[in-house]
Amino acid sequence: xxxxxxxxxxxxxxxxxxxxxxxxDYEGAMSTLCAGCGHDSISTAIMQAYFELAxxxxxxxxxxxxxxxxxxxxxxxxxxxxFNSVHGRxxxxxxxxxxxxxxxxxxxxxxxxxxxxxxxxxxxxxxxxNVDMMYLIENNGVYGLTKGQFSASADKGSTAKKGNANPYxxxxxxxxxxxxxxxxVARGFSGDKEHLVPLIKSAIxxxxxxxxxxxxxxxxxxxxxxxxxxxxHTRAHMRETVYADFTDHHEEILTQVEPGKFKEIKMHDxxxxxxxxxxKTFDPTDRIAAISYIEEHRAKGEVVTGLLYLEPxxxxxxxxxxxxxxxxxxxxxxxxxxxxxxxxRIQARWR
Amino acid sequence: xxxxNTEHPDHYHRIVDCQWGCPAHTDVPHYxxxxxxxxxxxxxxxxxxxxxxxxxxxxxxxxxxxPACRRGRLDEAPVAICRLKRVxxxxxxxxxxxxxxxxDSNGKRIACVxxxxxSLTVANDLLPLGYDIVMFEQHAQxxxxxxTNIPAFRLPAPVLDDEIALIVERGVDLRLxxxxxxxxxxxxxGFDAVFIGTGAPRGKDLALPGRHDTDRIHIGIDWxxxxxxxxxxxxxxxxxxIGVGNxxxxxxxxxxxxxxxxxxxxxxxxxxxxxxxxxELEDAEEENVDIVINHLxxxxxxxxxxxxxxxxxxxxxxxxxxxxxSKPRVLEExxxxxxxxxxxxxxxxxxxxIEAQTGVKLNQWDxxxxxxxxHAASIPGLFFxxxxxxxxxxxxxxxEHGHRAAISIHKYCQGEDITKRPPRGINLLSTKMGLHxxxxxxxxxxTSRLQMHHVDLTQRFKDIKIxxxxxxxxxxxxxEVERCLNCDIQTVFTENLCIECxxxxxxxxxxxxxxxxxxxxDDLRTRLRAPAENKEQILYVSDVLPQTGKIMVKDENxxxxxxxxxxxxxTGAWDMRKSRVDIPYAALSxxx
Numbered sequence: 001x002x003x004x005x006x007x008x009x010x011x012x013x014x015x016x017x018x019x020x021x022x023x024x025d026y027e028g029a030m031s032t033l034c035a036g037c038g039h040d041s042i043s044t045a046i047m048q049a050y051f052e053l054a055x056x057x058x059x060x061x062x063x064x065x066x067x068x069x070x071x072x073x074x075x076x077x078x079x080x081x082x083f084n085s086v087h088g089r090x091x092x093x094x095x096x097x098x099x100x101x102x103x104x105x106x107x108x109x110x111x112x113x114x115x116x117x118x119x120x121x122x123x124x125x126x127x128x129x130n131v132d133m134m135y136l137i138e139n140n141g142v143y144g145l146t147k148g149q150f151s152a153s154a155d156k157g158s159t160a161k162k163g164n165a166n167p168y169x170x171x172x173x174x175x176x177x178x179x180x181x182x183x184x185v186a187r188g189f190s191g192d193k194e195h196l197v198p199l200i201k202s203a204i205x206x207x208x209x210x211x212x213x214x215x216x217x218x219x220x221x222x223x224x225x226x227x228x229x230x231x232x233h234t235r236a237h238m239r240e241t242v243y244a245d246f247t248d249h250h251e252e253i254l255t256q257v258e259p260g261k262f263k264e265i266k267m268h269d270x271x272x273x274x275x276x277x278x279x280k281t282f283d284p285t286d287r288i289a290a291i292s293y294i295e296e297h298r299a300k301g302e303v304v305t306g307l308l309y310l311e312p313x314x315x316x317x318x319x320x321x322x323x324x325x326x327x328x329x330x331x332x333x334x335x336x337x338x339x340x341x342x343x344x345r346i347q348a349r350w351r
Numbered sequence: 352x353x354x355x356n357t358e359h360p361d362h363y364h365r366i367v368d369c370q371w372g373c374p375a376h377t378d379v380p381h382y383x384x385x386x387x388x389x390x391x392x393x394x395x396x397x398x399x400x401x402x403x404x405x406x407x408x409x410x411x412x413x414x415x416x417x418p419a420c421r422r423g424r425l426d427e428a429p430v431a432i433c434r435l436k437r438v439x440x441x442x443x444x445x446x447x448x449x450x451x452x453x454x455d456s457n458g459k460r461i462a463c464v465x466x467x468x469x470s471l472t473v474a475n476d477l478l479p480l481g482y483d484i485v486m487f488e489q490h491a492q493x494x495x496x497x498x499t500n501i502p503a504f505r506l507p508a509p510v511l512d513d514e515i516a517l518i519v520e521r522g523v524d525l526r527l528x529x530x531x532x533x534x535x536x537x538x539x540x541g542f543d544a545v546f547i548g549t550g551a552p553r554g555k556d557l558a559l560p561g562r563h564d565t566d567r568i569h570i571g572i573d574w575x576x577x578x579x580x581x582x583x584x585x586x587x588x589x590x591x592x593i594g595v596g597n598x599x600x601x602x603x604x605x606x607x608x609x610x611x612x613x614x615x616x617x618x619x620x621x622x623x624x625x626x627x628x629x630x631e632l633e634d635a636e637e638e639n640v641d642i643v644i645n646h647l648x649x650x651x652x653x654x655x656x657x658x659x660x661x662x663x664x665x666x667x668x669x670x671x672x673x674x675x676x677s678k679p680r681v682l683e684e685x686x687x688x689x690x691x692x693x694x695x696x697x698x699x700x701x702x703x704x705i706e707a708q709t710g711v712k713l714n715q716w717d718x719x720x721x722x723x724x725x726h727a728a729s730i731p732g733l734f735f736x737x738x739x740x741x742x743x744x745x746x747x748x749x750x751e752h753g754h755r756a757a758i759s760i761h762k763y764c765q766g767e768d769i770t771k772r773p774p775r776g777i778n779l780l781s782t783k784m785g786l787h788x789x790x791x792x793x794x795x796x797x798t799s800r801l802q803m804h805h806v807d808l809t810q811r812f813k814d815i816k817i818x819x820x821x822x823x824x825x826x827x828x829x830x831e832v833e834r835c836l837n838c839d840i841q842t843v844f845t846e847n848l849c850i851e852c853x854x855x856x857x858x859x860x861x862x863x864x865x866x867x868x869x870x871x872x873d874d875l876r877t878r879l880r881a882p883a884e885n886k887e888q889i890l891y892v893s894d895v896l897p898q899t900g901k902i903m904v905k906d907e908n909x910x911x912x913x914x915x916x917x918x919x920x921x922t923g924a925w926d927m928r929k930s931r932v933d934i935p936y937a938a939l940s941x942x943x
Contacts, residue, residue: 003787004913007795009425011861011881011909023862036852036921044857191851219852219921231850235898 005030018054026051028078032071038190038216038231039069039138043076045193046107046136049200050077061097061104065090065119068145069111069138069216077107088119091126091135095317098131101329102318105204106133112153113143116171120152123173127180127209132316134203134210137173138190140218141229148221159226172298174308177211178291183314184210185290186307189238190217191231199307202244208314215303237303241293242284244307284310352872354894354902357843360777363930365889366907367838369432372419374751376934377401379416379432380839384791386439387832395443398436401934403472403518403750404497406510409437410820411501413597413628413745421836424885425861425909428800430834431823438828440510446517451938453522454481459764462487462542464531466515467495468746469548469737472753473760475518476937480761484523485542489530490580493519496550496738497746499576500598502605503816535706544732544760548753551738553701557593557694561651567658568651571598571695578605578815587690588612591661593648596626599695603640606693608815615641615687617648617661620676621668634819638808649684651692660688698743718742725769726756734759757937776933781926782840783917789927791840793914795860796833837912841930844903846894848924851901855916855925856880861909864916869895869902879906 006027014022026047031040050057057079064070066087073082081104085093094108108126115123115137126135141154150158150166153173159165177185184206188196196214203210215234217223223230228237282293290309297304317323328336356362365371369379377398385394398405402412412433420429459482463470466488474484492498493515497506519525531537537545554570562568567587571594577583590611592603595618603614616635618625621644625632636642646663653659663686666679700718705711712729714720719728721735728735736752738744759769782790804821811817823831856864862881869875872890876883883890888908895902917925 004794004915006858006915007860007911007913008797009795009860009911012425013882013884014862015882024860034921035919036850036854038852040857040919041853044853191853193853217852219850223850231852232898235851 017051019056021051021054023047023051025079026057026077028073028075031075033068033075034144034218034220036219037068038140038214038218039072040075041190041193042136042138042196042214042216043072045190045196045200047076048193048197049204052197053201053204055105055204059104060107061101062107062109063090063094063097064109065111065114067111067114067143068140068218069109069136070114072138073107073109080107088114088117088122090114091119091122091131094133094135095126095129095131098133098317099323099328101327102132102323103327103330106131108133108135110135110137112137112139112141112151112173116152116173120171124176124180127177127182127211130181130183130208130314130316130320132208132318134200134206134212137211137213138216139173139213139229140216140222141227142218142222144218144221148218153229155228158228159224161221161224163226172294173211173213175291175294177213178287178294178309182211182309183208183311184307185213185309186211186244187213187215187303187305189215189234189303189305191235192238192305195240195243195305198244202307206310206314208311208316215305234303237301239297239302239304240306241282241304241308242306244284284308285312287311352869352875352890352892355889355891357891360775360932362889363777363779363839363841364775364932366841366910367930367932368419368421369416369430369838370932372415373401374415374748375401375403375754376751376932377416378839378932380835380837381931382439383430383432383435383832383835384837386435386828387792391439391442392444392446392449394439396446396449398439399446400936401750401754402747403475403753404468404511404514404746405436406440406514407468407497407506408746409433409435409440410506410510411497412436412747415747421838421909421911422834425836425911426799430836431800431803431831434801434803434823435828435831438823441822450517450521451479453478456483457481457764459483459543460485460541461760461764462537462540462545464537464545464547465489465495465549465737465739466493466525466527467548467550467737467749468497469739469749469753469756470495470546471515471518472750473546473548473736473757474523476754476757477760478518478521478523479938482760482764486519486523486525487529487531488525488527491527493525493527495548496552496572499579500572500601502575502578502601502608504604504608504811504819505601507816507818532704533706534704534709534711538709538733542732543764544734546734546736546756546760547739548735548737548749549702549739551698551700551743553699554694555697555699557648557696559648559650561653561658564653565651565656565658567690568692568694571602571693572698574693575601575605578609583609585610589689590614590691590693591687591689592616592693592695594618594626594695594697595642596695596697597628597631598698599693600627600631600635602693602695603635604638605815606691607638607640608812611691613641615643615689617646617663617687618642618644619647619666621645624676634805637805638811643687645679646685646687647679647681652686658690658692660686661692662686698738700739700742702739724755724772725759726752727759727763727769732763754936758935761937773935775935778931778933779841779843779928780931781928782914783926787918789840789914791837791927791929792833793837793840793912793927795836795911795913796830798830798834800834801827801831838910839930840912840914840927842891842905842910842912842916843926843928844891844893844905845924845926846903847897848922849893849896849898849903850922850924851896851898852921854919854921858915858919860913860915861911863906863908863910865904865906866896866899866901867904875904876906879904881906881909883908 060080062073423429669677737749891905893903
């Protein structure tokens with residue numbers, strides 16, 4: 001037989017979450033990416049995070065641009081809303097959707113090409129507006145869909161599959177985001193779900209723009225010796241800095257980890273993000289320290305992962321704009337479009 | 352845990368639950384695949400190799416394979432393995448030209464006592480090697496308990512006759528109507544070896560008041576035998592069957608065909624503690640047999656020489672937290688009227704014809720001591736098999752005993768050590784045909800187990816010879832074969848190719864796979880991605896993975912062998928390979 005779909009049959013004792021769903025209820029269509037693609041592993045991590053947080057798939061909107069990464073929203077949360085937009089223009093779509101319906105949770109899935117080349121301007125402005133969304137960059141350093149040319153995140157000196165070296169300096173989305181004032185910045189690795197799932201859970205819970213840069217090896221074009229985004233290279237050079245986990249139960253955190261090594265931050269909705277600092281010198285709420293820490297380790301050829309910067313007092317787009325508490329999509333027509341007379345009254349104020 | 356030794360022939364064999372659960376180790380997935388491909392003759396031969404009587408067993412096997420079937424743990428109903436076996440038997444071409452003929456005589460003469468399935472299997476295995484087989488049978492027809500104790504409406508005589516003929520007509524010296532009354536004289540008849548497959552022919556009696564005051568109380572297996580040979584063709588309208596095993600089921604259903612109108616099966620314990628197979632209970636209840644629980648027989652009531660009924664103590668049991676029955680309390684005494692009683696409360700071996708001077712050592716239950724591997728008794732050249740060896744089991748066990756005894760007899764006659772058994776082997780062959788192509792039907796079919804069609808209730812009681820089960824039709828067969836999970840297509844892992852991309856873990860529909868740090872089994876079972884509480888099922892543990900030093904663990908329990916792990920593996924670390932277990936037989940062993 002060839003090309004079967006993933007069978008519906010599942011483990012009869014599969015655990016259920018608080019809303020009675022199993023992990024399989026968070027699946028989407030069968031992936032058509034290459035076997036072993038890091039992106040598929042990220043899709044699974046997203047499903048795991050939503051399952052653990054017991055969130056309803058139909059309260060989620062998935063938006064994406066163009067590229068291998070941008071195909072993946074089809075492969076998770078089949079019950080969610082979705083919009084596959086123009087190359088690099090996902091941030092605008094996400095901003096518009098969020099403006100219209102602030103009640104949904106937004107997942108933006110993008111790649112290093114989509115966010116750091118064609119969509120760099122869009123990416124920067126979504127951060128600046130602090131759109132309440134989780135923004136994933138599935139970062140593999142190459143243009144996989146066009147057969148493996150270097151992308152803007154490829155490290156200088158790293159080699160392509162045929163051996164030619166990359167002459168350009170890379171754009172690091174993490175440093176860029178921190179410098180743009182992003183309120184949640186983290187880096188993960190698709191081959192390490194144990195740490196990736198908690199990062200995604202924290203990012204989902206963050207009120208404001210949560211950037212997750214995820215090293216996601218391209219098995220077909222960028223998993224060779226000489227690549228700095230391969231499974232082997234990432235595992236050898238990864239430096240796990242801050243282990244973050246989200247919980248909505250205060251007690252759980254305090255009992256689960258060693259005291260002293262732990263710092264916790266209350267989120268807007270009362271949930272708590274707990275940090276375990278693997279490196280004691282590092283403080284993820286100190287922006288300047290975070291930048292220098294990342295730079296320092298990059299100079300040593302290390303890839304710093306974990307929750308790298310968090311601004312607990314983040315004010316997301318709607319709070320800044322002072323827009324309606326009720327989602328615009330739910331406003332009655334008369335209220336949303338009050339008519340000529342209301343417009344005349346507003347204009348009269350400026351005459 | 353230590354890395355799993357997949358080189359051991361039993362490792363992959365154990366994963367094929369049906370084959371592992373079958374005493375004769377029939378390669379079930381292999382023959383189901385042959386049926387799916389329309390190769391019924393091949394499927395029949397594959398069955399015959401191990402179980403010798405596919406037509407018989409396809410109807411009346413105890414089916415240890417079905418409770419073992421992995422599918423039963425996934426969505427409740429196992430594959431209808433037994434019914435598919437019957438399909439192979441029903442649709443097979445004549446296989447006579449394909450069987451090995453009797454070999455040139457090697458000058459050795461073997462006596463087989465009893466012409467039941469154990470003796471016939473011994474003959475089947477030894478004939479091609481040139482042994483001269485002399486088989487003694489007390490009745491006028493061969494078949495043993497299969498013929499005498501299984502009613503014709505479950506197993507038509509022509510099916511049995513045909514499968515016996517496949518053995519006997521190849522040159523067995525079958526001596527019917529020849530009862531062996533003395534082992535001592537048989538041992539002096541110059542045989543090179545003697546095999547005893549005389550079954551467990553003595554039905555248990557029930558010593559209660561009134562037992563011998565009437566001739567309307569029958570011993571179940573004797574009564575069935577007399578029905579089989581048409582010595583008995585009537586019974587009273589009201590019949591009580593004592594006991595609720597499979598013999599009781601045959602007795603009650605036979606009674607209905609001989610004039611019984613109100614047939615009650617009297618059980619001492621509640622449902623759930625019955626010995627009968629679930630499907631035999633279902634078939635009896637479909638025929639409106641009344642199964643009465645919690646009744647302890649007390650006395651037979653005979654008035655003026657006529658059996659009028661039986662008295663019982665009606666019992667009450669409590670069930671404790673562990674699900675065990677308490678000691679029963681007697682609620683009241685009840686009288687149940689009847690015309691006939693059939694006792695179906697078990698059977699024993701009986702060897703009045705084994706004399707003390709033969710030197711055959713008896714055990715504490717007064718039956719010969721028999722080695723469980725070689726089937727040898729305490730004197731050289733004497734072997735036991737079937738129910739005669741270790742008490743009542745079933746047909747498929749008797750066949751396996753026959754195979755084992757044949758190996759021993761062959762070795763004994765060749766002057767070899769019978770305790771040195773030929774080893775099993777395992778053969779693995781990749782089923783990969785292309786990027787997404789496998790040479791087996793790997794998609795999971797959601798169809799529920801198909802139900803066997805039965806002869807209509809208004810028709811089936813007209814003649815005891817009307818076979819109730821009609822067999823699967825082609826449509827049913829084509830669906831049921833797809834329910835098989837192909838457990839013989841093994842997931843084979845090569846550690847040093849793994850890059851730990853998690854693709855296999857993510858795609859696995861039943862969450863069988865986990866990459867984690869190594870530890871002891873109990874701890875490891877708690878760390879897997881889905882509950883792994885079935886400890887009878889093995890965990891496959893790989894050696895350390897090259898990049899992180901973790902290990903790949905697979906809980907074999909619920910793998911549906913869909914091959915998606917191998918399909919999504921970018922490096923070919925997983926492969927789907929067909930396993931074939933080499934089971935040694937006297938005439939064919941992997942070491943030959």
